Amino acid sequence: MRIAIVSPGFGYGGSYIVASNVGKELQKNNEVFYLAYKYQANFSGVPDDRLHYFGRNIGPLRQNLNRVGKAFELLMHHEFTPVKYSQRDLQALLSEIDQNKIDVVILNTFLSVTLFAQQLKKLRPNVKVVGWLHEATSYSFGDLTKNYRQSFIGGLKALDRLVCLTEIDLKKMLTINPHSQVIYNPVVLTEHEVSSLSEPIVSFTTRLNIQIKGLDYLMEIANQIKEGWSIRVAGQGRPEQVDDFKRLLEANGDPDKINFVGELVGDDLANHYLNSSIFISTSRTEALPLVLIEAMSFGLPIISFDHNGAKEILANGKFGKLVPIGDVNEMATAINELISSPEEMKKLQQLSLQRYADFKMPVVIKKWQDLLDDLIN
Known part of the structure; x- marks a missing residue:
């Protein structure tokens, strides 16, 4: 199976480290590619030949136009549509998927789901798409996505599978996508001693x-x-x-x-x-x-x-x-x-x-x- 883990990055941050660690374990029985679009750093031991940065930098003019566009959407509709401002990243991601003959895309974090889930299912319907949420639902449906709530919900609905981290989150997610389940994030540690509980x-x-x-x-x-x-x-x-x-x-x-x-x-x-x-x-x-x-x-x-x-x-x-x-x-x-x-x-x-x-x-x-x-x- 050929798997692409799509994440803002694979550097610092719990969700990035977890995605890297799970990917390295899945590599033992699958072909795994790591695709980043915001941060290029690799602090998690991801194989360099499998880590591709597909983010497309835009110039100051385009950045300002995007800000104006988002502000206008917020003024008119109280939300903006993130994918409108990430078309170059989307096309680059599609190219990576086609070039590497990907079977399953795992979208790591709420942002990846928001930006890519709906368009991937529309433009590459034969590719299976899994969303992996590390954020509590109270937070992801609160401050995190308050300016693009409908795009986030649309992304969740489009997923073939949705993975969340707690039973509390699952109850909410099942009302949006019936193909939701809980998988805990793993802790990767070598065998070690246990505290003597003697230090103040x-x-x-x-x-x-x-x-x-x-x-x-x-x-x-x-x-x-x-x-x-x-x-x-x-x-x-x-x-x-x-x-x-x-x-x-x-x-x-x-x-x-x-x-x-x-x-x-x-x-x-x-x-x-x-x-x-x-x-x-x-x-x-x-x-x-x-x-x-x-x-x-x-x-x-x-x-x-x-x-x-x-x-x-x-x-x-x-x-x-x-x-x-x-x-x-x-x-x-x-x-x-x-x-x-x-x-x-x-x-x-x-x-x-x-x-x-x-x-x-x-x-x-x-x-x-x-x-x-x-x-x-």
Whole structure:
């Protein structure tokens, strides 16, 4: 089977890394091509000879015309139609599909679905098209697509299959496309040790988007946790995001209570988890946060705001503690209660390890291969 994974990029970002990892596993039994249209970077070990950038740069004049066109559409219809402004990318994608004799296109993220799904099914009806959404429905039908909602919904309806990440998302998606299903994003980790739960550290790993990841909550939470304990944040982001977070820490953070260690990878990231005793998530919205599953693989007890992703991973509180989104006092209370109960910490550690098994690559890749085989056969 010849598969094209179409994504804005294959660099930084959870959805890009996941698409790369799933693609590399599918390569073992299929021909897989990686097609990017916004970002050319390759940080995920995708084979260079299979990674093609098909985005077509446009000059300043065309950029300004596009802005005017979108503004006019918004004024007249309260929405614009993204595909009108991506015709060169669409033609380049069609050329890649034809040249590589693609059987199945996997459109990675809501943007790829919006831009390409309807036109692909219209212009290449024999090619099967799968949409892969990593965003919570509350977010994707909210701020993300508010200016082109009907184009997004049209893309969803056109798909031969729609993959989402949680049962909550599935309920919504089934009302739009009856060929929807849940496949978890896998976590790809080598075998490693489990935390001894002996360090007075609450860890947090994140992309440095202050609003989405709830980083503005961290200082108040840190100030309320027990003396001798602190929150350690590992995170990566664009330079301006790093600067924004550093300014937030300087203005509101107590260096004895909260410590930003920057981006960590490899052994440094493993030690970040191993040398902590609790993991928290303060996001306002998440679909299926891989860092939370990653932390569970190290046996860390989990406390999270009750966004959709945490509800799915923790099975509504079966495998960890859920706190109402934005309730910093309740989050601090939950952390302090766990600090005071080594027995409860050990219990949650075992539950974390139990749940982690559901997100291992062999379990996930079988579901993907079954979906693809079903489409073709």
